[in-house]
Amino acid sequence: MCTYGEFNARVNCLAHALAALGLQRGDRVAILSENRREYLELAFAGAKLGLILCALNWRLTEEELAHCIRLTTPKVTLVSERFVGALSALEHGCHTIIELGADYEKRLAAQPVDEPDIAAQPEDGLVIIYTSGTTGLPKGALISHRAEIARLHVNCLDFDLDRTDAFVAWPPMFHMVSLDQSISLLTIGGKVVVVDGFDVARILDSVETERQWWLVLMPGMIDQVIRELRARTIRPKGIKLIGAMADLVPRAQIAEITQLLQASYANTFGSTETGIPPMSGGRIPIGEVPTDLSKSQNSLCEFRLVDAEDRDVPDGTPGELAFRGPTLFSGYWNAPEVNAKDFRGGWFHMGDMFVRRPDGRLDFVDRAKYLIKSGGENIYPAEIERVLLADHRVADAVVVRSRDEKWGEVPVAFVARRDEGLTADDLVELCRRHLAGYKRPKDIRFVAFNALPRSTTGKIQRHEVERWLAQEHA
Incomplete structure (x- = not known):
């Protein structure tokens, strides 16, 4: 357990330690680690200094990881003991390596706990999350302070987030779903339970002990959760929402998991680039086998459906979803040609094809970029x-x-x-x-x-x- 006071003191010590290494507003600091508290400490310490956290994906190959580091050129990289060997094998050119554990704690202990000078501005980058690219190598999606705050607002407006909620951060923190949601909870005073990956036993234990906001469950994993729930008697303390990506989950599983956990299922369509919006406003009721997975619009965003010439298409005609709103990312790092194409006309083109119904909901057709x-x-x-x-x-x-x-x-x-x-x-x-x-x-x-x-x-x-x-x- 860590109180907010203890957490903020450690964040301040880390911020001073990074500043002592010469890091300044706009510099990148990377982390290669499993889910752990230090991940969030780095996110908030970087936020105070205006640094950009590069969330390295440990599932990538050496070639892909090396590319990610070369792309964003972090001056400091934090690495957990589990991945020290993987980082050492790379030709990465990092200036300073800090190993989580004794080295990290020693650096924090040498620094004061007082607040550092806040350097960040709203449009400064907060985090870079690496996404798969059509060229075969990951791209770095830059998400600003403004975008993260707007994503928090959408979570409160559309998904009933409040400070009494808890979030179980088991998906990898190099993904938007864990990092965004954890930042949202910590910003408003909620509770984050950090879990090292898909540990079904710990996740289900938390169902009984924590009043949860959103229990993220991914396709391919729900069947295992259902088997575990059948095998043990669990009384959920309370969950507001479960699931993600309903389109990829067998519909009978949706009905059963919502019944077992007594929580509605999130009918989502968002992305690293846009956050939970634009079309994640719908929910599937408890126990219902859905026959309709049409998407509903979120707050604080606009969208269009356009043809190849960026002309609006009529209802019933497939078009690419173009998006704008405050949750939108700032572009791909060091990729001006891609950004010029994807942000043309002042709208971010998501590469996903939808058909609009007369009531404004959207039906997913296909991925223009074939994801x-x-x-x-x-x-x-x-x-x-x-x-x-x-x-x-x-x-x-x-x-x-x-x-x-x-x-x-x-x-x-x-x-x-x-x-x-x-x-x-x-x-x-x-x-x-x-x-x-x-x-x-x-x-x-x-x-x-x-x-x-x-x-x-x-x-x-x-x-x-x-x-x-x-x-x-x-």
């Missing part, structure tokens, strides 16, 4: 294709999504061989070396080069390949 969402993780096919096509024995390759009962969606690779001696095991090993585990294809299928459907410009038609899988499952 695969697997158990809460975002995967772009280009990430996997880049690795496959690097092997000289591969003539061509395409990765598509396949429905999966556990994870919602998984990637499947179709490969045309240049060398008939190439095996699926060869490509599995290639992906193992270059891709995080959740990004690796769950199936690799060999096809003839001429069998791959192509457009008039020679591009493989991904949706046609996906239909092959749909026909198998029909």
